[in-house]
Amino acid sequence: MTKRALITGVTGQDGMYLSRLLLSKGYEVFGLVRGQNNPKRQIIEEWAPEVKILTGDLLDQSSLLRALNASQPDEVYNLGAISFVAYSWENAQLTSQVTGLGVLNILEAIRLYAGDDIEKVRFYQASSSEMFGRVQEVPQRETTLLWPRSPYGVAKVYGHYMTINYRESYGMHASSGVLFNHESPLRGPEFVTRKISIAVARIALGLQEQLTLGNIDAKRDWGFAGDYVDAMWRMLQQDTADDYVISTGETHEVREYLDIAFNHVGISDWEKHVFQDPQFFRPAEVDLLIGDAAKAHETLGWKPTLSFDGLVKKMVDADLENEKAKAGR
Template sequence: MTDLPSLIGAVEISQPDEVYNLGAISFVGLSWKQAELTGETTGMGVLRVLEALRIAGGNDMSGVRFYQASSSEMFGKVRETPQRESTPFHPRSPYGVAKTFGHYLTVNYRESYGAFACSGLLFNHESPRRGIEFVTRKISRAVARISLGLQDSLSLGNLESRRDWGFAGDYVEAMWRMLQQDAPDDYVVATGETHSIRELLDVAFGRVGISDWSGFVRQDPRFFRPAEVDVLVGDSSKAREVLGWKPRVGFEELVAMMVDADVATETESAARDGLAAPAGRAGAARPAGPTVVDQPRGGSDRSGVRS
């Protein structure tokens, strides 16, 4: 993402029909600590990919379709709720600023070079593959470990922070559908529902049979954002009408999927390390079994809540 000649070479060798740019410094918290790197990778990286496609095509960009992973973090200090394609951007982090830069570059190359270039304004999308630095996976992993007696507590920031969380597999399908259309355009991809960190904790701990989690969770000022975004909730009417897309996995099913996966992973890890099988905590119940979802391949979230 920082080396244009390498990107040109990759395009010339692979001769792609479709390019999905998911590359980024994708953790909002890290973008505050490494703002310059975030700008180079998440912002300027988009320019380099688009330039690689243009140069490799001899200034003709009609032979390849391009998807840019934009983000709900671009809305930041929201001007309207819910947010849609026409909602003005007001990013509140270096990550959001860099994503906004990449978004407008994609529009510019579409208008200036006739590129089939689409941006997906994706709201938070999660899966068991989520990095443990993101709050959803941080919670699912901690809940699994607490239920198995491997961890005593969980430190978080703002428990009232609300997000529109969906399943990554559903959102990857929306990305693909964008590049199958007759004309390029930009789309909001979201569930249209918001949930708080507190609600996420209720569902996650409830999955392992712990109804009162207050003794396990601590609020730590270190995990509050320097500038918190407002309530982010998307209006995906356009994607539903034009792409024929809709989310299939609900919030509770998503959280259960992640907790089940982490319970299985932590149990296997303990066995692999030669530890005795954890007895678990009093009052904690093992999940009935993993939630199985028919999902398209690939995909991961590209923005997160810092907690």
Template sequence: MTAARTALVTGVAGQTGSFLAEVLQATGWRVHGIQPAGSGAAPAGVAVHRIDLRCHDDVATVLHQVQPDAVVNLAALSSVARSWQEPVLTHQVNSAAVANLLDVVQELRRADPAVRFVQASSAEVFGRSADTPQTERSPIAPVNPYGVAKASAHLLTQAYRLTGMHASNAILYNHESERRPEHFVSRKITRAAARIAAGVQDELVLGDLDVQRDWGWARDYAAALALILQADEGDDYVIATGETHSIREFVEVAFAAVGIHDWQRYVRSDAAFHRPNETHRMVGDPGKIRRVLHWDPTVSFEQMVVAMVRHDQRALD
């Protein structure tokens, strides 16, 4: 009998980390997780290590203790808006911490060259790309501190791959679910729709309603991460749907799900919520991951929004 493989997932209590842990456990992996002190609960069966990834000694201690077959880094300060307020912290968490992980994985490879690493990269590394849609070959040209930090980690992962490490970048476009924290615009919208329909909220205030994003279902994206982790070779993959929808469309679908079709009465745009250097349209080309790893999204944009709204309605019961 083959011994169970061990994965170490950072950010394991977050939306995508928790889904990935469940996917891996369902296929026989043992899962360890890294979370900072005071963060949320990880899925059942995950051995959690509470450390700060910015501390190289802590990272080395845990990885040498766990001896993982694979490390997936999903830990990040994930708000573009917050990255403008805290650019130094964003760099430390989203870039320097990745250097710590890669350095220690390289140490582990001296005993086991097969140890793998997957970095959760981001569509924000492309910035205002002239490519539509963006592919794995699109220029790296970020326009905000979050994207810059993610780009640094992305390029560093590629550099370690050149040394022989099985190292991959999963270039994640927007992905949502009922586990998305409420400060993200997707949950802000679905929660407001449920609350306004229930009479416990009066209005929803958003930024630019015309911003367009390539939105997918987080469970599908966790499945893509698992495929990348287990691929024959390390590589870079865009994980996206290839479709764009505006925030306005997101609002329309969410409010329609609760029976409100004149949503304009309840929603207003405020310039205070507009981001500097906003990238108004982002769309990824998932052709490579479809072709090489046979991945396809299973949930449509409308199904995703409605599922999130239904969850937020149940939460009010």
């Protein structure tokens, strides 16, 4: 019998990788897109044309119920959110509504849809390492105290605990993946890793001269999005729902990303191209994120396959091709 999955946030980096993964496993995949004329709709239609597009909004529970009735999913992956941390300070209310209350809306919609057969739909919530914020232990694991330092992180904490609450209150098969930073050539250009890979490609091709960033000493645990969506799928194949940290267990400074990226295109003196601007610094920085994914290794049989070095080069190579195509080279 063919499994059916519904993905919110299907036009984002994770949604696109997850949709291909599920299709490769024989799933019938439905993707929720906000608005009839969403410009991102074309992206997923080109990336994975087999995905069936439904319209809906995490802030509109009736639309979520319609999507559930239309897709009749065995699995729901909630990847929809306002996910750019810097923006969350500019619009904390909207971030809280979509990234926080949106989780409650989809959980409640599933509860209403499933009725007495609550376990017929398995649910995945995209939690985030930003929930750890001002980290209380190193490395961070599933039991680490949460201390978010951005409106985005606070909203993710709400969604995380609401997922646990529905699991414990209603017996819903609801799991959360506490994913540390994960990147790919599909990452949005507003995120620092993609901002760098695009700029490095353009500088190498003589299309721009400099790159302006915020704190290049910030440390993150960066993995490959293609690896991380595999962990999401594995969580929903378990007999018992649970929460899992998904990370590489390595931490790297932004300047290390810069060093690998620029050296990959033959530029060793990258400092003359990179400038720091205080306007790009966070009001409250998350200085050191590094995850302990031992539980995922042992229970899910999951491990990352792409190294940090390989990830950076993969992103730079993709953007070199993109920029050459744009320039007609």
